[in-house]
Amino acid sequence: MSSTLSENQAPETGTARVKRGMAEQLKGGVIMDVVTPEQAKIAEDAGAVAVMALERVPADIRKDGGVARMSDPDMIEGIIGAVSIPVMAKSRIGHFVEAQVLQSLGVDYIDESEVLTPADEVNHSDKFAFTTPFVCGATNLGEALRRIAEGAAMIRSKGEAGTGNVVEAVRHLRQIKNEIARLRGFDNNELYAAAKDLRAPYELVKEVSELGRLPVVLFSAGGVATPADAALMRQLGAEGVFVGSGIFKSGDPAKRAAAIVKATTFYDDPKIIADASRNLGEAMVGINCDTLPETERYANRGW
Amino acid sequence: MTDTPVIGVLALQGDVREHLVALAAADAVARPVRRPEELDEVDGLVIPGGESTTISKLAVLFGVMEPLRARVRDGLPVYGTCAGMIMLADKILDPRSGQETVGGIDMIVRRNAFGRQNESFEAAVDLAGVPGEPVEGVFIRAPWVESVGAAAEVLAEHEGHIVAVRQGNALATSFHPELTGDHRVHRLFADMVRANRETES
Numbered sequence: 001m002s003s004t005l006s007e008n009q010a011p012e013t014g015t016a017r018v019k020r021g022m023a024e025q026l027k028g029g030v031i032m033d034v035v036t037p038e039q040a041k042i043a044e045d046a047g048a049v050a051v052m053a054l055e056r057v058p059a060d061i062r063k064d065g066g067v068a069r070m071s072d073p074d075m076i077e078g079i080i081g082a083v084s085i086p087v088m089a090k091s092r093i094g095h096f097v098e099a100q101v102l103q104s105l106g107v108d109y110i111d112e113s114e115v116l117t118p119a120d121e122v123n124h125s126d127k128f129a130f131t132t133p134f135v136c137g138a139t140n141l142g143e144a145l146r147r148i149a150e151g152a153a154m155i156r157s158k159g160e161a162g163t164g165n166v167v168e169a170v171r172h173l174r175q176i177k178n179e180i181a182r183l184r185g186f187d188n189n190e191l192y193a194a195a196k197d198l199r200a201p202y203e204l205v206k207e208v209s210e211l212g213r214l215p216v217v218l219f220s221a222g223g224v225a226t227p228a229d230a231a232l233m234r235q236l237g238a239e240g241v242f243v244g245s246g247i248f249k250s251g252d253p254a255k256r257a258a259a260i261v262k263a264t265t266f267y268d269d270p271k272i273i274a275d276a277s278r279n280l281g282e283a284m285v286g287i288n289c290d291t292l293p294e295t296e297r298y299a300n301r302g303w
Numbered sequence: 304m305t306d307t308p309v310i311g312v313l314a315l316q317g318d319v320r321e322h323l324v325a326l327a328a329a330d331a332v333a334r335p336v337r338r339p340e341e342l343d344e345v346d347g348l349v350i351p352g353g354e355s356t357t358i359s360k361l362a363v364l365f366g367v368m369e370p371l372r373a374r375v376r377d378g379l380p381v382y383g384t385c386a387g388m389i390m391l392a393d394k395i396l397d398p399r400s401g402q403e404t405v406g407g408i409d410m411i412v413r414r415n416a417f418g419r420q421n422e423s424f425e426a427a428v429d430l431a432g433v434p435g436e437p438v439e440g441v442f443i444r445a446p447w448v449e450s451v452g453a454a455a456e457v458l459a460e461h462e463g464h465i466v467a468v469r470q471g472n473a474l475a476t477s478f479h480p481e482l483t484g485d486h487r488v489h490r491l492f493a494d495m496v497r498a499n500r501e502t503e504s
Contacts, residue, residue, distance in 0.1 A: 011424035011442075011461075018423045021482045022443050024318040025352045025385070044399065047361060049316060049354040084399055084414060085354055086444065108420035108444070131421045265315055265361055266337070 019133035019153035022109070023217035026050055026086070026154075026240055030230065030261050031219070033057050033244040035075075037082035039253070046257035050086040050108070052242065053079040058115050058162025059245035059284065062296065068116045070098040076105055088135070093302055094120025096129070103132040109154070110134050112147075114301035115161045115244075122303065127151030137221065139172045139299055141179035145200030145208070148216055155214055157238070158299040159222015162245050164286030166223040166232065168299055173220055173236045183209040222299070225250070225283050227263030227276040234267035251281025308496040311336035311345035313371075315361040317353020317386060321481035322489075329489040331496065339370045347380035347496035350387030352443070352479050355414065356399050358386055363403060375407040380472040380499050382492040388468075388475035389414060389446055396449055407473040409452030416447040416464070417477075428478065430467055431458040433487045440466070440478035447477055472499055 012018075029049030034040040040051045055071040056064065070091055080087045086108035091098035093112055098119075102110050110132050112125055127134040128151035137158035138144035144155045157176070159169030179198075186194060186209055194209075195202040207215050220238035224230050225246035233241050241264055243257075250256045259276040266272040294300065307330065312322045314335035326333035326349065336342055348371070350358070362368040375381055375391075383391040390405050392412035417423070420443070428440035440461065448465035451457060459467035459476075466477040472495060480488040 011426040013422060013424045015425050017441055017482060018425060018443060021318075021441055021479060022420055022423060024321060024482065025354065025443060027318060027320075027353075028314070028316040029354060029357055044356060045401075047357045049357050084397075085356060086420065103421065106419050106421060133420065261357070261361070262364070266365075 014131035016153070020216050022086075022133055023135070023154035026219075027217060028265060029240045030257075030264050031088065031240070031242045032247055032257060033242075034079060034248070037078045039248055040079045040083045040087075042254050043247070043257055044083045044085050046254060047261035048085060048257065049240070050088055051079065051083060052088045052090065052111065052244075053107070054090055057245040057248060058298075059164070059249050060162075061115060062162045062287075070095070070101065070116070073101065073105055076102070076107065080106060090116055091125070092116040093118040094123050094125055096125040099125050099130060099132075099134075103130055107132060112136050112152075114158055114298045118301050124150050124302070127153075135219070137299075137302060138176065140175045141208070142198035142200050143302065144176060144214060144218075145198060145204045148204060148214070149201050152216065154217045154219065156219040156221040156242055158302070159220065159224075160289050160292070161222045161298055162287075163223050163289055163292070164225040164246060164249075164284040165289050166225070166229045167289055169220050169222045169224065169233060170236065172222075172299070173233060173238055176214075176218070177237045180208055180213060184212055224260070225286065226280075227259045227273055230260045231263045231267040231273050234264060240264065246284055249284040251283075256280050306497075307332050308346040308493060308500060309334065309344065310347040310349060310493065310496055311341065312349045312351055313358070313362075313367070313387075315365070315367070316357050317351040318479070318481060319351050321479075322349045322351050322384075325481045325486050325489040326493065328486040329493040331493045337365070337367070339366050342367065342370055342374065346500055347382070347492065349492070350381065350383040350390045350405070351481070352385035352387060355386040355389040356402055358390060359402050359404065362405075368403060368405065371405050375405055375473065378472050378499065380492065380496045381405075381407060382474040384476050384479050384481060385443065385445055388412060388477055391473055391475045392448075408468055408470045408475055409455050410468055410475075411449040412446050413449050414446050415444050417442055417445045420444055426461060428459050428461060428466065430488065431456075432469070432491050435487075438480060438485060438488060439483045441482045442466075442478045445477040
């Protein structure tokens with residue numbers, strides 16, 4: 001009887017399908033950085049699909065300097081308690097103990113993030129060792145595939161967080177899409193060489209070549225500040241957007257958050273994006289990325 | 304009228320692409336639906352997985368909620384997975400403020416009932432109406448059904464909790480067949496849409 005089969009097999013948690021499938025549910029949505037339960041509620045009311053709980057938004061991390069670490073567990077739990085949408089939180093690159101702590105707190109996704117100060121300059125965390133899925137940043141296809149090979153279940157562009165400047169996110173997304181498009185026409189002989197060039201496993205390179213996309217969900221992050229920015233990233237192929245400092249560093253966060261959600265869903269409808277862009281109050285001031293010293297470029301972090 | 308039904312996927316947010324692929328594999332013409340006028344052109348509709356609060360807000364905001372309710376009342380075949388199941392419930396046990404549903408199935412749904420992402424799981428599910436092997440149930444922060452009214456038929460349970468329900472032309476599952484590559488549940492829904500077209504024509 002088939003019914004005995006379902007009763008005898010223990011339910012399985014932490015599978016690739018469950019981890020990647022979680023990110024599939026976020027597609028077409030906006031994930032917002034929040035630093036308090038109140039902000040988390042504003043984000044949820046505005047239609048965010050998830051929130052990223054952290055102590056300081058990237059713009060403040062830039063301003064304050066020093067070492068940026070995982071957030072206080074009390075603060076993360078406060079946000080988990082305030083909303084019913086998924087809650088993500090950041091660990092430092094390679095700091096697998098911070099990741100263990102985040103998993104024990106019950107966060108729904110861990111962002112192994114270059115926005116925090118890296119804890120390991122060679123290795124990223126082994127993400128297969130966790131039940132909680134991971135999202136990681138990437139600036140190009142090889143980097144994205146190395147993260148997936150380590151167990152990442154979702155990829156985002158790095159962009160340049162905390163600048164309010166979308167130029168780096170555009171560069172990273174275009175780079176990833178162009179490299180995927182190039183692989184499409186490759187035969188097997190060429191795929192081996194491509195894997196070597198990309199410093200990524202051959203099996204993943206072959207899978208991308210066949211699918212014409214990453215085997216996991218691809219979001220955009222880093223520098224999105226306006227509804228048009230969000231729609232731009234989606235038209236460039238991002239399946240959703242992270243918005244960091246852009247919302248709660250602006251004049252009217254609730255209104256801007258709702259406007260970015262609208263523009264993300266109707267990313268191909270300029271009339272709706274126009275309406276969403278009206279009277280939003282002041283956007284965050286922003287930083288020109290070409291005046292940023294190399295040492296302050298977060299996108300260079302990660303290997 | 305051709306034999307091939309046109310089935311929409313509500314494309315405000317969520318795993319739309321996977322449903323489009325599964326419906327095409329079930330021999331339907333599948334297309335995304337975001338606007339009220341696009342709703343007029345379909346013989347059936349899938350409400351995908353996603354964030355139920357987000358989908359609900361966007362549906363109200365962009366004027367899809369009312370026309371969708373009207374069509375479901377008139378017997379439009381609908382299938383909801385996970386967040387879509389929540390959208391088809393007449394009542395949510397613990398709604399967020401202002402969270403509305405389309406309704407259509409006399410049931411009370413508990414959101415995230417199986418827990419947070421760390422508790423998300425895969426398990427085999429025996430689904431009435433889908434003969435053969437059990438379907439692979441992928442449960443992601445999944446809801447369950449607390450109780451159903453007399454008109455609703457329970458199609459599957461997992462560890463004593465209701466995870467699949469049908470009432471007339473409305474079908475709902477807590478889990479995500481669209482993530483598995485097994486298209487039998489989508490075929491069941493496509494057959495519901497075909498049968499409905501025949502009674503209407």
